[in-house]
Amino acid sequence: MMTVRSIHRSSDVTGVVLAGGKSRRMGEDKRFLTVGGAALLDRCVVAMREQFSEVLIITAQDSLPLEGRGCPVYQDLIAQCGSLGGLYTGLRMASHGRVFVVACDMPFLKPELIRWFLTRDPQADVVMGRVAGRLQPMHALYGKNALPCLERMARAGRLKIQDMVLEPSLRTTIVDASEWAHLDPESQSFRNVNTPADLEAARAEAARLPLVP
Incomplete structure (x- = not known):
């Protein structure tokens, strides 16, 4: 049984876990597949x-x-x-003005990197990481000022969250992997599990690590 440790928690940012994927590439509901002795969804929820x-x-x-x-x-x-x-819904339903969003299939979330993200530009509407030149819309911070932009994108069928960084009405901060290398040198926090091969690799990696997210 995975338990939540008693530590200082952010009281002005809401954590949001997106758990509504179709798992088409996996072929079964990946939320309940296990890595390191716990379901992917449970690992993620405990970490958050x-x-x-x-x-x-x-x-x-x-x-x-x-x-x-x-x-x-x-x-x-x-x-x-x-x-x-999912991001739109999380922002709408959150009690706080900002949300930190992850996907439920990210088994290697690191608490120290989450806390580091929370310190980046508190005034920003979007704080998004970039790994190997690619923007990472999961494991990112969003403010409620982004809601009108998300509504427009949804109506237009523009569903790439990364496109938010092009919105001139939003204050966006992009952070590169080199900036958090001291906390997560291989950017494992951004790794997700989409396919059976991903699952096998994640299980092998988890076997080398403590059985906590």
Whole structure:
């Protein structure tokens, strides 16, 4: 049984876990596949609850119900918009003005890197990482000022969250992997599990690590 450690938690940022993917490349619901002795979703939720006083789980409208994880669960307010719809829902439902968003299939979240992200530009509407030249919309911070932009993108069918950085009305801060290399030199925090091969590799990696997220 994975437990939440008693540590100082952020009380002004809401943690959001997106758990509504279709798992098409995996071929089965990856939320409940195990890595390091715990389901992917549970690993992620535990890691987030250690960092945030409020954690929300967001699922797709056609997802199976999720219960018993100590967090409110909301279905997408905008259907068929993938992660963008989940981000919009998390922002809308959060009690705080900013949210830190991750996907439920990220088994190697590092608390020290999450806390580092929380210190980047508190006035920014978007704080997004860049790994190997690619923007990473998961493991990122968003403010409620981004809600109108997300609504416009959803209506236009522009579902790449990364496109938010092009929005002139938003204050965006991009942080490169070199800036957090002292905390996560291989950027393992951004690694996710999409395919059976990814799952096998994650299980092998977890076997070398302590059995905590």
